[in-house]
Amino acid sequence: MSTPPQVNIPGCGIVQGIETSAQPTVAKFLNVPYATVLERWRPAVKPTPWKGVRDASEQGPMCNQPKSANILVAMTSVEVDEDDEEAYSKVYSEEHCLNLNIFVPKNQLNRSQPLIPVMVWIHGGGYKDGSNAMDLYDSSNLVAHSIKTVGHPVIVVTINYRLNYFGFFSSPELVQEVQSDTRLSSGDHSKSVGNWGLLDQKMALEWVRDHIEAFGGNPMEVTAFGESAGSASVGYHLTIPAHHGLFQRAIMQSGTPTTMTAGRPELEGQRYFNQLCRHFGLNDPNMSGAEKLAKLRKIPAKDIAAAGDNGKIGMFIPTIDNVLIHGDVREWIHDPSRYDPRVKAVMLGDCRDEGSMFVPDLGAKSLKQWPRFLSRYCPPGEEREFGAIYGTPKTDADAVRISSTVLSDVVFLYPIHSTSVALMRSGENRRGDDPLDxxxxxFDRPLSIVETLNLGLGAHHAVELPFIFGSDTTLDIFSDEEKTLSLRVMNIWILFAWGLTSRQYSLKHGLDSVLPADVGEGKQEAIVFTEAATVEKAQVERLSARTIAFWRRSEGWSKSMREEKARQRQRQANL
Known part of the structure; x- marks a missing residue:
């Protein structure tokens, strides 16, 4: 039996990983700490170096979280008896959840090998749930495929970060407390509120930059990739100046910052704070905000997380705290100057039926619910145009179908289009020898096993994930043609990390390759993973010019509504 792989990480210590019998060319190092949480709702700190050899053969704990209704999460999540305190503490830990898993070609541990690209995965889950411990994200087969078949080996790092009430929670009470904390420095974003999850991700990316060379990885060839909230996170890192330079390439799967738009402490944050206080009976009007926070800090993390199980809490979001995030992301996402000028390439994509999973929470499930849905997404006076684009429902089934399409467009496709345009314009300002690809x-292929359930989800949100990682768990549910498609998807993601995908698929015709009104014959530049499990080329933009113009006007309407509400709040404050 071979000796377990060991790596001495300068400044940290020695870790001893494992190699799996199924993929002997790949070494895994699990539960490597990149930070420690010493105090709830405060920045994490770098971990203390360890002495001796650290066992990196088992999954580390994840952030405490409520149960997930997501079908893929349910299929691949870790099961644990919450009444078994010892078992629960191994799976969930507020203090020690900031760990990462490293999947590396075993030959790279030989220092004589050239350094290779690194892919850092940021999982989704609405900033509410998920972890790197999910079987879905086991990257052994992805790395093995990069070695044996593609011939361009990569290292994959999957990270945990703080979620829900622990990572994305704010309120005026919390802002006041943090701002008055003299232990925190105002110069390094330590006084940021409601963005601890994003700051955790930044620390993980900095850890990769500083230490991945010990595993044979090139810290100057890092691809950050994520899905949904993970993809939105990548977008935030691309557009927050203090986070620039953390990676050189990015893959954004079904999400941009405007998919998970940062909220305000006094509005969205206050609502979550009040909900949490009501849940724990802390709604005494005579109790100060500081007293409520002190009591909330003493509540076990398991109970805090469970407060999100009551069905009244949806997706958590980052916070406009005027420390890390300044201003409304829906406005500055269009600004080309905000994007990291050092990023070499960005790949953005969507699933064909993104909105289908969100109809129960955000859509119209019946004709009775349609007027409310329409008033939420259609500006006054635009009803006729809205109907011309999407149709008018005549049945409950129509209401479901149309609201699903609307959610796909407004939450995913239009933000992806807007980000693409801003990125292309940012690339126009670069030097000729440093273009942005x-x-x-x-992604149009539904999962066969989900289709057999007759849920009507189609190629739903996150459907591409099993194909990208091709873990043993998902291989068991794939049809033969899905197994073949998974290998094709892996090829493209791996080659992108090497800077090679863009040579074949990169947009080459400027903005006219994105804007539908200008796309002509021969400009088929988007990669399409078809329902028939093939890989083809098609037009980049699926939204019509008319649809894009509608949502652009809707953005203007939303902005005016926000500004009016802000003026009303200011008038009330002056009374």
Whole structure:
């Protein structure tokens, strides 16, 4: 039996990983700490170096979280008896959840090998749930495929970060407390509120930059990739100046910052704070905000997380705290100057039926619910145009179908389009020898096993994930043609990390390759993973010019509404 792989990480210590019998070319190092949480709702700190050899053969704990209704999460999540305190503490830990898993070609541990690209995965889950411990994200087969078949080996790092009430929670009470904390420095974003999850991700990316060379990885060839909230996170890192330079390439799967738009402590944050206080009976009007926070800090993390199980809490979001995030992301996402000028390439994509999973919470499930849905997404006076684009429902089934399409467009496709345009314009300002490559894709293949359940989800949100990682768990549910498609998807993601996908698929015709009104014959530049499990090329933009113009006007209407509400709040404050 071979000796377990060991790596001495300068400044940290020695870790001893494992190699799996199924993929002997790949070494895994699990539960490697990149930070420690010493105090709830405060920045994490770098971990203390360890002495001796640290066992990195088992999954580390994840952030405490409520149960997930997501079908893929349910299929691949860790099961644990919450009444078994010892078992629960191994799976969930507020203090020690900031760990990462490293999947590396075993030959790279030989220092004589050239350094290779690194892919850092940021999982989704609405900033509410998920972890790197999910079987879905086991990257052994992805790395093995990069070695044996593609011939361009990569290292994959999957990270945990703080979620829900622990990572994305704010309120005026919390802002006041943090701002008055003299232990925190105002110069390093330590006084940021409601963005601890994003700051955790930044620390993980900095850890990779500083230490991945010990595993044979090239810290100057890092691809950050994520899905949904993970993809939105990548977008935030691309557009927050203090986070620039953390990676050189990015893959954004079904999400941009405007998919998970940062909220305000006094509005969205206050609502979550009040909900949490009501849940724990802390709604005494005579109790100060500081007293409520002190009591909330003493509540066990398991109970805090469970407060999100009551069905009244949806997706958590980052916070406009005027420390890390300044201003409304829906406005500055269009600004080309905000994007990291050092990023070499960005790949953005969507799933064909993104909105289908969100109809129960955000859509119209019946004709009775349609007027409310329409008033939420259609500006006054635009009803006729809205109907011309999407149709008018005549049945409950119509209401479901149309609201699903609307949610796909407004939450995913239009933000992806807007980000693509801003990125292309940012690339126009670069030097000729340092161009920005942009790749677009569409994923149209539903999962066969989900289709057999007759849920009507189609190629739903996150459907591409099993194909990207091709873990043993998902291989068991794939049809033969899905197994073949998974290998094709892996090829494209791996080659992108090497800077090679863009040579074949990069947009080459400027903005006219994105804007539908200008796309002509021969400009088929998007990668399409088809329902028939093939890989083809098609037009980049699936939204019509008319649809894009509608949502652009809707953005203007939303902005005016926000500004009016802000003026009303200011008038009330002056009374």
């Amino acid at each position: 942009i790749v677009r894709y569409h």
